[in-house]
Amino acid sequence: MTSACPESSVWSQLADRQLSEEQAQSLRAHARSCARCQHELRETEALLARIAAPLEPATPTDEAVARIMRRVREVPERPRARTRWSQPWAAGAIAAALAAGLAVFILRPVPGSHPGAETFTSRGGSTAPSPGRDVGITFHTPATGTAPLAAGGVVPADSGFGVRYRNLDTREPVYLLAFAQDARGEVHWLYPAHLRDDANEPSVRLEPSAEPRALNEVVVLDEPAQGPLRLVSVVTREPLGVRDIESLAPEERAPEALRKRWPESSVESVSVVLAGPGAHP
CATH class of the missing domain: 1.20.50 (Pheromone ER-1)
Incomplete structure (x- = not known):
């Protein structure tokens, strides 16, 4: 069978x-x-x-960029869900490759930067381990690199979002849900991938890491409403599913409400403003 x-x-x-x-x-x-x-x-x-195939010439030109985009558009269409995981390899790789003058389009975790470039809320200490004490989450875009998004910042609608974390707990597993809620109150999933409305994908397990670690994909939101956008992470001891969030009313997805619903969880968020595609921060 x-x-x-x-x-x-x-x-x-x-x-x-x-x-x-x-x-x-x-x-x-x-x-x-x-x-x-x-x-x-x-x-x-x-x-x-x-995606991994090299482009010629080595210095990106308009034609090289066009070939990159043609590669992405060659991917066969999948059934479209209301909040789907847009081509996760596309946004960060394009921005990083072009900014660095590279002619290779391939996903790799964002390398670490100088000390102080990002701030995590993991605190450690001698008390019992808990998600709120030992796990820190930050959101970033290709434009911010390893630096976390600043509250109130302006982000282009066609930008991708990534997640970095530090998990000091080596004794018990922890699990992450990360999503964005747009001005219409619609949920756009970062982690886990959510490709079908009838699926209930489980939260992502975070491996222990004393150093900041980037989750591998940069996710482009699927037709988000422009205006206020709230990015939220929920870290729990037991895995949740996307339906645990999707079944809630928009106001019930506020960080304070989520903390009350799952008191043992660690809930972090940052609110930005989503502008038109190509807008400058």
């Missing part, structure tokens, strides 16, 4: 070598026996291959 098909988001993790060897072997074994999943894995691997 064929095992149940995994969530779509795991194929990008598998193709980008983010899973353990045991998990990778199990998923590949399933794909060999499931035509639908085998197709999805091959499609994901083909996308990464197109």
